[in-house]
Amino acid sequence: MRIYQESDYEAMSRRAANLISAEVIRNPACVLGLATGSTPVGTYKQLAVWSQKGDFSFKEVTTVNLDEYKGLAPTHDQSYRYFMQANFFDHIDIDAAKTHIPDGLAADPGAECARYDELIRSLGYADLQLLGLGHNGHIGFNEPCDNFVKATHVIDLAESTIAANARFFSSADDVPRQALTMGIGCIMAARRVLLIASGADKADAVYNAFCGPITPFCPASILQLHNDMVLVGDKAALSKLVAAGVPVYE
Numbered sequence: 002m003r004i005y006q007e008s009d010y011e012a013m014s015r016r017a018a019n020l021i022s023a024e025v026i027r028n029p030a031c032v033l034g035l036a037t038g039s040t041p042v043g044t045y046k047q048l049a050v051w052s053q054k055g056d057f058s059f060k061e062v063t064t065v066n067l068d069e070y071k072g073l074a075p076t077h078d079q080s081y082r083y084f085m086q087a088n089f090f091d092h093i094d095i096d097a098a099k100t101h102i103p104d105g106l107a108a109d110p111g112a113e114c115a116r117y118d119e120l121i122r123s124l125g126y127a128d129l130q131l132l133g134l135g136h137n138g139h140i141g142f143n144e145p146c147d148n149f150v151k152a153t154h155v156i157d158l159a160e161s162t163i164a165a166n167a168r169f170f171s172s173a174d175d176v177p178r179q180a181l182t183m184g185i186g187c188i189m190a191a192r193r194v195l196l197i198a199s200g201a202d203k204a205d206a207v208y209n210a211f212c213g214p215i216t217p218f219c220p221a222s223i224l225q226l227h228n229d230m231v232l233v234g235d236k237a238a239l240s241k242l243v244a245a246g247v248p249v250y251e
């Protein structure tokens with residue numbers, strides 16, 4: 002595993018954008034696994050700036066997002082489809098037909114999960130999977146539980162996740178209680194995983210994920226077994242790893 006320690010959120014975003022753009026330049030028709038949440042916003046902004054300058058193009062890139070809230074329409078301003086359009090896709094030259102996100106309104110969510118798994122498999126899995134990290138160690142919406150769930154599935158969101166995401170809704174009551182999430186199987190099948198983390202409030206989650214035991218009670222801990230894992234964090238998020246003596250690139 003390679004760990005980059007950056008000074009702050011901006012530097013973390015730039016480093017992550019560098020790694021993603023390197024992938025797109027190397028393989029213009031790559032498959033990118035993408036994430037939502039506040040952490041990747043700066044990364045998407047930086048990628049859009051560079052591609053608008055003409056440094057590289059997303060025309061041939063295919064994207065697969067990790068998750069979507071169950072019950073939210075793509076036009077809902079808190080849906081992850083809306084987030085991706087507003088924060089990334091509307092600012093780059095990507096082909097809309099090549100951007101994939103689970104359908105939160107599917108009449109049969111189980112069938113939608115199976116379709117999504119098959120889609121990712123048929124694409125040959127992600128060349129690079131971008132991940133944020135939940136305070137409880139979740140990746141995508143794979144919440145802590147007593148087993149790792151391999152396939153795309155419908156998940157009951159943890160109370161702590163609902164509370165953390167309430168800031169984006171009018172109240173905690175408005176946060177959907179379920180989501181469709183890529184499982185651990187597709188995440189681990191990605192050729193490279195890039196996890197980004199920022200802020201002191203993520204220091205425990207980062208430490209537990211990469212210094213703690215590999216356990217489904219901290220879903221991100223499975224990434225210790227990935228053979229091309231890159232962690233990019235700012236100083237605050239990596240503080241407990243560094244204090245434990247884990248070597249980092251600066």
Ligand SMILES: O=P(O)(O)OC[C@H]1O[C@](O)(CO)[C@@H](O)[C@@H]1O
Binds near residue numbers: 133139141166
């Ligand atoms: O980047 P944030 O907003 O801290 O969120 C971290 C994680 O939580 C989620 O937003 C879901 O709660 C994930 O999409 C993300 O990876």
